Amino acid sequence: MSTPTEEACEVLRADRAHLIHSLHNVSLHASAHVWTSGSGAVLVDQSGREFLDAIAGLWNVVVGHGRAELGEVAMRQMSQLAYASTYAGSSNPPAIQLAERLAELCYPSINRFFFSSGGAEANEAAIKTVRFYWRRRGYADKVKIIGRHWGYHGTTLAAMSATGMANYWPMFEPRAPGFLHIADPYPYRFERPESAANNNDERTVGQMAADLLEEAILREGADTVAAFIGEPVQGAAGVIVPPDDYWPRVREICDRHNVLIIADEVITAFGRTGDWFALGRWGIEPDIVTFAKAITSGYVPLGGIGVNDRIAEAIDTAEGEEAWMHAYTYSGHPVCCAVALANLDIIEREGLIERAAGLGRRLRAQLDTLAAHPHVGEVRSLGLMAAVELVADKTSRAEFPPEEKIGPRVHEATQRRGMFTRLRGDVYNFGPCFVTEERQIDRMVEILGESIEEVLGSP
Ligand SMILES: Cc1ncc(COP(=O)(O)O)c(C=O)c1O
Numbered sequence: 001m002s003t004p005t006e007e008a009c010e011v012l013r014a015d016r017a018h019l020i021h022s023l024h025n026v027s028l029h030a031s032a033h034v035w036t037s038g039s040g041a042v043l044v045d046q047s048g049r050e051f052l053d054a055i056a057g058l059w060n061v062v063v064g065h066g067r068a069e070l071g072e073v074a075m076r077q078m079s080q081l082a083y084a085s086t087y088a089g090s091s092n093p094p095a096i097q098l099a100e101r102l103a104e105l106c107y108p109s110i111n112r113f114f115f116s117s118g119g120a121e122a123n124e125a126a127i128k129t130v131r132f133y134w135r136r137r138g139y140a141d142k143v144k145i146i147g148r149h150w151g152y153h154g155t156t157l158a159a160m161s162a163t164g165m166a167n168y169w170p171m172f173e174p175r176a177p178g179f180l181h182i183a184d185p186y187p188y189r190f191e192r193p194e195s196a197a198n199n200n201d202e203r204t205v206g207q208m209a210a211d212l213l214e215e216a217i218l219r220e221g222a223d224t225v226a227a228f229i230g231e232p233v234q235g236a237a238g239v240i241v242p243p244d245d246y247w248p249r250v251r252e253i254c255d256r257h258n259v260l261i262i263a264d265e266v267i268t269a270f271g272r273t274g275d276w277f278a279l280g281r282w283g284i285e286p287d288i289v290t291f292a293k294a295i296t297s298g299y300v301p302l303g304g305i306g307v308n309d310r311i312a313e314a315i316d317t318a319e320g321e322e323a324w325m326h327a328y329t330y331s332g333h334p335v336c337c338a339v340a341l342a343n344l345d346i347i348e349r350e351g352l353i354e355r356a357a358g359l360g361r362r363l364r365a366q367l368d369t370l371a372a373h374p375h376v377g378e379v380r381s382l383g384l385m386a387a388v389e390l391v392a393d394k395t396s397r398a399e400f401p402p403e404e405k406i407g408p409r410v411h412e413a414t415q416r417r418g419m420f421t422r423l424r425g426d427v428y429n430f431g432p433c434f435v436t437e438e439r440q441i442d443r444m445v446e447i448l449g450e451s452i453e454e455v456l457g458s459p
Helices: 006-018 068-081 093-105 119-136 157-162 205-220 246-256 309-316 334-349 352-368 406-416 438-456
Strands: 035-039 042-045 050-053 110-116 144-148 179-182 225-230 260-264 288-291 303-308 376-382 385-390 427-430
Touching: 050 438, 068 334, 093 110, 093 303, 093 334, 110 119, 110 309, 119 157, 119 225, 119 260, 119 288, 119 303, 119 309, 144 157, 144 205, 157 179, 179 205, 205 225, 205 246, 225 246, 246 260, 303 309, 334 352, 352 376, 352 385, 352 438, 385 406, 385 438, 406 427, 406 438
Parallel strands: 144 179, 144 225, 225 260, 260 288
Antiparallel strands: 035 042, 042 050, 110 303, 288 303, 376 385, 385 427
16 A cells, blocks of 8 residues: 555544544554545545445445535525424424335335434334333333344444344443343354254254244243344344245244334345345334434434334323333434435435345355355345355354454455455455446455455465
8 A cells, every 4th residue: 555645644643642433443443544535436535545335334325425416405404494303392394204205115014203313323212112112001021122143233322232242242331131132043154052953853044043032032021022123134243144934933923922023224224135125025014113324325314213003103192201202302303304305316216226136136146256265155145235254164164263364354455456345253244335336346346356365365
């Protein structure tokens, strides 16, 4: 990489002196990029170098970087009405229109929406709302939330407690009480549970993984469990795509035991899997959906929850001490909602969901050409989210010792070739913008292939 200029070094010095970063880690920040502009699927850093953005910001910039149109919408809305609250007694047109629009796009049974500023706040709202719902129905003990290993739901206290990535916990213990985790439907690494020790057990991985939920509900007592929370496809964990029989069985189990489903669609909503929302492909609907990221393509912060009609009714009919006392100053922020509406217009006008599905097929076909490498354990994808898991031994699926830092070394090699993303350990993630050009998708795969060979040798 080129030697940074004096000015660039000064910016980085100021960064280190004053900015605390998300997941702050000084050693990981040693060769940080200061991004200064972007266009389509390309990010530019302060040295003027261009990088293919293989993860669309953080999975969110689906319409691509540099859409001046969204800035103009924000400016118009700011000039007219920059802020007004949506506390009871107040509303504003962009928030109303966005909620109405979402009711058309979302699952048929979900017609009411509350807005947050991001994904963790959305999950907080969902977790509180399932507790509220059961309390209103007379089941005040139904408070527990069952999540999954490797699930990621954000880092506020309840969202962190629902998150099943244990490295997020230790320095912030104790977690909120009432959260537990079961194994996720990770076909590549799923271990048959003890309950399936019997060799005559013919259940599939999807069925066994779903049945772990039923075992947990029965163990805890259904009268203490409020909800199951899960990402339709686990994103941060390294694009873990569940088998097709997983979610329908989860729905059946939850219905059987009066447990609600919170679908965390912070990554999957608004097209990432090739559909507006992800669970429809498996023929089920959640009780609450949480979203963020792609609703504004990251141009301004916005998230939220959609609740089904029976939960909406519980909220609507609550009075006095039973009222739904949940609120954010920035809920229904007029500028953010106006930008979201314009962003959804772009997605529709340019057919970006169909484009994401098509690009996803191309990305997958190209990634499959890497699968023959002796250290590519698995290539997996759904829609325009994909991952390549690198392993020490393909037969045993053994991971590399963490001290070998294979993932970071591959990441470093891809950056030298002009591509940027986020990894989970030795799992390389792709979640590019929906406007990425075909030749850019092909180049991304080429860069990863070359980088794997640089670090791990040629097949
Ligand atoms: C599935 C999922 N849920 C929740 C979050 C948290 O969202 P935020 O960072 O906006 O709080 C993320 C962030 O990546 C996510 O991927």
